[in-house]
Ligand code: SAH
Ligand code: SF4
């Protein structure tokens with residue numbers, strides 16, 4: 215273990231975007247701990263601020279520039295008091311626009327992409343050396359290469375004491391990057407090619423999390439079900455097989471994974487849903503559109519009917535499977551009929567929840583060159599109609615749970631004194647009357663009602679094994 219430096223410095227990380235960024239932010243904190251950096255929740259105290267950015271939609275980079283403007287003021291205040299603050303930009307905007315950020319915002323000391331996080335300590339050392347230079351000579355440290363080496367081989371394991379503080383559920387990135395190249399999406403450019411972590415590395419990290427008290431792990435990947443990590447014999451193992459291996463870890467009670475691509479929902483993974491109680495009956499399986507014309511233009515490489523076939527197979531394996539999805543409205547060329555097909559697929563599937571977005575042109579993607587852009591009012595109207603349908607499905611799904619008894623992982627004190635809160639297998643928030651002694655285990659809870667985005671329950675019995 216690397217020795218901690220005596221005088222502790224404070225680190226503040228602001229995280230935008232998906233769960234993989236949440237995971238990455240924690241790993242950056244882990245990588246900086248040996249440098250003497252401790253996380254703080256108070257940005258005004260921070261010696262180093264990192265923005266972990268997202269590039270997926272809209273004016274994401276503009277958000278970063280306005281945040282940097284605010285940080286510049288904060289930095290001046292710190293300097294006036296004799297202190298200082300270093301600033302780094304990480305994540306997908308950094309990967310896509312590293313040079314531009316350094317040029318437009320000289321306040322930034324470091325700009326680096328998601329594949330360079332293991333090099334953070336050395337970047338920091340270089341950036342610190344720069345600070346003593348004359349401002350005219352100062353240059354931001356930029357690292358947006360896709361390195362040969364695997365960052366996971368070089369990043370320290372999650373720190374146990376931090377994991378304990380984080381609680382009962384944890385993310386674990388098993389796969390990164392994307393080779394699918396959907397025509398609207400920046401991820402293949404910001405995260406690079408699909409890479410899977412070796413099985414032994416995943417198991418070791420999962421064991422460490424469980425030893426630190428984690429009961430539920432969510433495996434992460436931009437295409438998590440394309441996972442194909444090698445085992446000790448050099449054989450590629452899929453996500454289905456990996457789930458059986460993780461199910462053997464004693465003390466691990468729940469397993470989830472996100473985000474999946476319909477094309478990679480293979481038989482082994484579907485069988486794992488049939489066989490493994492640990493694998494939760496909730497699946498996020500984005501389809502984006504219900505129109506074959508639009509799916510083709512999006513380069514999703516499957517039809518609406520093929521998606522429905524996958525859904526049927528999953529429901530056969532696990533009849534109580536709750537489904538979630540992502541939808542884009544207003545992709546270039548989307549007609550009223552195409553949009554009606556999307557509403558139809560939503561009606562056919564019956565989602566427990568769904569995320570929907572207006573199409574947003576991303577520079578550098580094939581979609582950016584398409585004509586027939588859809589007017590903003592049309593996008594708004596379609597989004598509103600789609601969300602209305604999905605909301606009614608979510609409400610119906612919550613209502614269908616009333617009267618059932620569900621195992622709930624009690625995670626935290628509730629909003630009111632005397633209440634606790636947790637999650638159902640279907641990822642619904644559940645609130646119930648109960649003592650905080652219940653926190654940390656799965657309890658049988660009878661669902662007696664619903665509120666806007668959650669279920670109300672009543673404790674049925676003492677803890678189940
Ligand atoms: N890998 C996942 C999605 C990652 S991005 C998958 O293949 O499903 C998360 C979601 O953001 C996507 O599912 C899509 O619905 C949305 N999204 C991505 N790019 C977008 C864009 N340019 N405009 C609007 N929504 C977008
Ligand atoms: Fe983006 Fe498509 Fe890859 Fe998902 S599968 S990350 S939407 S390119």
Ligand code: F3S
Nearest residue numbers: 231232268269270306
């Ligand atoms: Fe955003 Fe990058 Fe995740 S673009 S959604 S932070 S992979």
